[in-house]
Structures are given as C-alpha cells and as structure tokens.
Amino acid sequence: MxxxxxxxxxxxxxxxxxxxxxxxxxxxxxxxxxxxxxxxxxxxxxxxxxxxxxxxxxxxxxxxxxxxxxxxxxxxxxxxxxVLDAELTTEPVDEVGAEYALPRQPEDALYEPLKKVLLGDWQSDKGFDYLAVEDVSRAGRRITGGKWTRPDLVAVEVQVFTYLPVKTLSVHTFEVKPSDMIDVTAVYEALAHRRAATHSYVLLHVPDDQQPPVALEGVITEARRHGIGVIVFADPSNYDTWEEKVVADRTEPEPAALDDFVRVQLPEAARSKIEKAVR
Structure with a gap:
C-alpha cells in the first residue's frame, strides 16, 4: 500500500x-x-x-x-x-442487520467485488491495514502444493506495535463459496490454509438470510470448533449485507511455512510491498 x-x-x-x-x-x-x-x-x-x-x-x-x-x-x-463500563473490553455479540435477497452468482464473479470490500469497509471496520488483497484462486502454472493449499483470496498486513520491538506479518486467507456450494468442506479447505496463515475465513454467499442453506448451521458449528472465521454476505459489493458469524482465531504458523506461502502464492508486486514493509 x-x-x-x-x-x-x-x-x-x-x-x-x-x-x-x-x-x-x-x-x-x-x-x-x-x-x-x-x-x-x-x-x-x-x-x-x-x-x-x-x-x-x-x-x-x-x-x-x-x-x-x-x-x-x-x-x-x-x-x-x-462502552458503559471501563472494564468492558469484549465486543457485543448481538447480531443486527437488514434483510437482503439476491440471486445466486457464480464463484469467480464474486472475487472482484469481495476484494474491493475487503480493501474498503471490511478493513476499516475491523481496524486492519492491508498492504494488499490478492485473488490467488487462479495461480496459473505456479506449483502451490495442491488445491486445498491455495485459498481464493489472500490479504496481508504488517503491524507495528508501540511496545513490541518487532514487526508482525499477518496473512488472512478467504475460501469463497457460492450459495449452492455451501457445506462443511469449506471449513476443511480453510483449515488446510492455516498451515501458513494467521487467520482463515470462509466467505459464503447467502442471497436470502430468511432462507439460508440447510448446511449453514453445520458450517458455523464446525468453523467455531476449529477457529475458522465465517462471513456471510448477500451482495458481495455491499458491506451492509456482510455478517461475521464466527471470528477467526489467530494462529502462529511456522515462520518457514509463512515465508514460503508468501513466496509461492502471491504475485511479485505484493511480495515487493511486504518485503519493504518488514525491513
């Protein structure tokens, strides 16, 4: 950035x-x-x-x-x-939001609008500062280690803290699923990404929140068990329709695995930004 x-x-x-x-x-x-x-x-x-x-x-x-x-x-x-109490440090867990209903969209049509929201309202709302958000679903001829080692979208952040003498690299992976492909397999795919990612999410297209897919509750339960984040959305380009059902746990992958993920999965422009930021 x-x-x-x-x-x-x-x-x-x-x-x-x-x-x-x-x-x-x-x-x-x-x-x-x-x-x-x-x-x-x-x-x-x-x-x-x-x-x-x-x-x-x-x-x-x-x-x-x-x-x-x-x-x-x-x-x-x-x-x-x-905040009503000075000791309150956790986020409220009540859920709020309006109703939206949009038709099913193919998976590859979701990537670009999702990227824009991740770079915009999502990171602003969550306090992230992404260097880049990349579509790595189509890695071309690059050898990435297999289908389940390659997420759909990747966001990268380098954090500097006031009282810590180190810079911290965070890699957020996102597995995207259209409305007719939502099942617990998405969680296991995201779980495979955690070998080299600090946070892993599934991004699920739920066009009508009044008639969610039958498998959604099972996905949420399994994701919560494994620390995988779950985000559902009706309109990929409108953050007002996004809802974070499960907050992703932070994990600490092996440094070599994280370094290799950046080298293999991300394009040169993103790698250059990361290299400059961590120096």
Missing part, C-alpha cells in the same frame, strides 16, 4: 472541520448517536444519520474505540456500541 494514498493519522485535530452547528466533532456526534444502554447500532444507520463521509466515519469511530469509549460489534455491515 502506497503510504501517499493513506488518510492522515486519526487525531482530534482532523475533526475540527467536521463540526456542525452543534459544535461537536464527528467523533462526538457518533458517540451521541450510540444508544445509552450500550446496545449495538448498525454502522449503516450511523452513517445515514450523520451524513458523514465514509472514510471520515471509520477514522472517527476508530478513535472512539482506541479511547475506550466504543466497541466494534458484528452484524451486517458491522455495528458499534457505547
């Missing part, structure tokens, strides 16, 4: 221009919109009520999270809740 394209660091000063007639900053306006009982409010509703620029909203919301005044929640498009 070119640092010239990144938004300015989130600081209180950034929001002086966002003050409205009330004199409140965007950060304070978000807090004002959050229910006083600590219940979740969908991010889409917050954006609509505030009329704010989406990227400004994510940055201001992240400030509230960093200050311990708000927490991220799940549900379609994600959600936010007010």
């Amino acid at each position: 070119n640092t010239d394209d990144l938004p300015a660091p989130a600081t209180e000063a950034n929001w002086s221009e966002e003050q409205g007639a009330t004199g409140l900053s965007l950060k304070d306006r978000i807090l004002e919109q959050l229910p006083v009982d600590g219940s979740l409010k969908p991010n889409a509703e917050l954006l609509s009520a505030l009329g704010a620029d989406k990227q400004d909203f994510w940055s201001a919301r992240e400030l509230l999270v960093e200050e311990g005044k708000a927490v991220r929640g799940r549900g379609r498009g994600g959600s936010t809740a007010r």
Whole structure:
C-alpha cells in the first residue's frame, strides 16, 4: 500500500472541520448517536444519520474505540456500541442487520467485488491495514502444493506495535463459496490454509438470510470448533449485507511455512510491498 494514498493519522485535530452547528466533532456526534444502554447500532444507520463521509466515519469511530469509549460489534455491515463500563473490553455479540435477497452468482464473479470490500469497509471496520488483497484462486502454472493449499483470496498486513520491538506479518486467507456450494468442506479447505496463515475465513454467499442453506448451521458449528472465521454476505459489493458469524482465531504458523506461502502464492508486486514493509 502506497503510504501517499493513506488518510492522515486519526487525531482530534482532523475533526475540527467536521463540526456542525452543534459544535461537536464527528467523533462526538457518533458517540451521541450510540444508544445509552450500550446496545449495538448498525454502522449503516450511523452513517445515514450523520451524513458523514465514509472514510471520515471509520477514522472517527476508530478513535472512539482506541479511547475506550466504543466497541466494534458484528452484524451486517458491522455495528458499534457505547462502552458503559471501563472494564468492558469484549465486543457485543448481538447480531443486527437488514434483510437482503439476491440471486445466486457464480464463484469467480464474486472475487472482484469481495476484494474491493475487503480493501474498503471490511478493513476499516475491523481496524486492519492491508498492504494488499490478492485473488490467488487462479495461480496459473505456479506449483502451490495442491488445491486445498491455495485459498481464493489472500490479504496481508504488517503491524507495528508501540511496545513490541518487532514487526508482525499477518496473512488472512478467504475460501469463497457460492450459495449452492455451501457445506462443511469449506471449513476443511480453510483449515488446510492455516498451515501458513494467521487467520482463515470462509466467505459464503447467502442471497436470502430468511432462507439460508440447510448446511449453514453445520458450517458455523464446525468453523467455531476449529477457529475458522465465517462471513456471510448477500451482495458481495455491499458491506451492509456482510455478517461475521464466527471470528477467526489467530494462529502462529511456522515462520518457514509463512515465508514460503508468501513466496509461492502471491504475485511479485505484493511480495515487493511486504518485503519493504518488514525491513
């Protein structure tokens, strides 16, 4: 990711221009919109009520999270809740969201819109900072170790922490399944990726959340047992229809396996960004 394209660091000063007639900053306006009982409010509703620029909203919301005044929640498009107790550090688990129903789409048609959301609202909502998100489903002639060792999408992040003297490489893999191919096999494919990934997810197309596939509950149960993340979506290009059913556990693969995964699976441009970021 070119640092010239990144938004300015989130600081209180950034929001002086966002003050409205009330004199409140965007950060304070978000807090004002959050229910006083600590219940979740969908991010889409917050954006609509505030009329704010989406990227400004994510940055201001992240400030509230960093200050311990708000927490991220799940549900379609994600959600936010007010912190009522200073000791509260976990995310609310209630699920919120609207109903959507879209027709079945072929798997390869899902990749590009999913990539855009992963690089946009998904990483903004979750606090990630991806260097790249790549479609590696069609690896061409590259020898990648077999079908189940190759995910559909891969996202890479290099984190720098204030009190740790090292840079941390995170690799997120995503196994995508269209609506008529949802079964527990997706979990086992994602599980195979964890040999060289820190987080593994399945991304499942569920066009109608009122009539989910019969196998969905089994997928969720098996994924939870293995620490695999589960995300369902109605519209691959609209984060408001995404819902994180299971949060992926972080694993620590062998450094050699992680290094080899990057070398074999990712294109040269992505490898170059990673190499620069970890130096």
